[in-house]
Amino acid sequence: MKPDKSFHKYPSASPSEEDKYLPSIFREVEMNSQLLKIEIRPLRKDIGYFTISINSVFLGHIHKVGAKWVDFIGSTNDIYLVVGKLIEEHMESK
Numbered sequence: 001m002k003p004d005k006s007f008h009k010y011p012s013a014s015p016s017e018e019d020k021y022l023p024s025i026f027r028e029v030e031m032n033s034q035l036l037k038i039e040i041r042p043l044r045k046d047i048g049y050f051t052i053s054i055n056s057v058f059l060g061h062i063h064k065v066g067a068k069w070v071d072f073i074g075s076t077n078d079i080y081l082v083v084g085k086l087i088e089e090h091m092e093s094k
Contacts, residue, residue: 027086031079040087052083 025040039053043061052059060071062080069084070076 025086025090029082029086031082036079038083038086040083040090050083050087052079054079 022042022044027038027040029036029038036054037056039051039056041051041053043049043051046061046063049061049063051061059079062069062071062084064070064084065074068076069080069087071080
């Protein structure tokens with residue numbers, strides 16, 4: 001029996017690398033006597049959201065609501081606030 005070729009529809013053109021990814025922001029911050037290497041990457045599809053990785057480990061996606069930085073479910077913590085401040089400083093310097 002031959003597989004049905006219409007089952008999967010593949011895109012006719014791949015998005016360019018420029019369209020696919022936005023450049024990351026890299027910062028180092030000392031918190032609680034530890035040096036944290038932070039990567040902040042804007043999400044292209046979800047404008048206003050940023051992916052955060054700390055020491056190469058995914059932490060979450062955050063965005064600004066009012067005056068504070070929160071994740072998808074509305075939770076916040078000290079790291080989100082510090083990273084949010086870094087994002088704001090980066091945006092102001094552009």
